Amino acid sequence: MDGRDKPGHDDAALRRTAKMRTADTTHTTRYVSTGPARLHVRVAGEGPLLVLLPGLGRPASDLDPLAALLVAGGYRVAQPDPRGNGESTGPMEGLTLHDLAADVSAVIEAMGGGAATIIGQAFGNRIARMTATDRPDLVRAVVLLGCSGKVQPTPAIAEAIRLAQAVDTPADVRAHAVRAAWFAPGHDISVWLDGWSQAVMQAYLAAAAATDTASWWTAGGAAVLIVQGAEDVSAPPANGHLLQAQIGDRAALVDLPGIGHAVGVEGPDVVARVVLRYLTGQPAVDVAPR
DSSP: OOOOOOOOOOHHHHHHHHHHHHHOOOOOOEEEEEEEEEEEEEOOOOOSEEEEETTTTTTGGGGGGHHHHHHTTTTTTEEEOOOOOHHHHHHSSSHHHHHHHHHHHHHHHHHHHSOEEEEETTTHHHHHHHHHOOOOEEEEEEEEEEESSSOOOOHHHHHHHHHHOOOOOOOOHHHHHHHHHHHOOOOOOOEEEEEEEHHHHHHHHHHTTTTTHHHHHOTTTTTEEHHHTTTTTSTHHHHHHHHHHHHHGGGEEEEEEEEOHHHHHHOOOHHHHHHHHHHTTTOOOOOOOO
């Protein structure tokens, strides 16, 4: 939390800003090299640094609407494409989450200005937590959009996830699976009907399997904000409550009613409200999507 005094953020204004700013937010492009990897990073805004990490196999642009709101809230937002996605390149075999965390650390160092808050959607928050563990000097706080790692989805939902991500799933079956696995009723699923990188998914799942969950689960000693969909069946909310119970006062937790697994994609406006309150030192509270 940056501790700056700011007025309260008006919800309707945030929604209007998201619609207007997503398309016309001015980005600069950076390329950050770290070992054999070269990362494509889009940066927008001025202020304390936030680093947004997308979900498994997803492009950084997934979180553009959320990024626009955070920029409007007075923050500098960096969105690196994961290695193997978009213009980001690097070895994809023999990885661990430590390697992926080193990519994020390199981005923070390249931006300058000291420690950052890392906001990770779904699998991205595993990398965020690993970064906080490995490089506590670079991480001010971690925001988990969804919280997975210990409590697993049911076999039926695991199968829906597989169908949603597989390249050969018929379109109608894919749409049903995407809705069942990742979105609460009534939300637009179109953004996650395509755009998955099979190579990135395979490499990152292998990296997670090669890394002890206990090594990243608690995010080192960083402050943690858990923002999870109450309707999330892929990363059941019990994960967030388990983590909060384990790390105590370091964690603040907000369960969002009417939101599923695609937290930052489904509800960028409500997520922005919660995150902006937290970053300015206000209590994290349950805020119903509007």
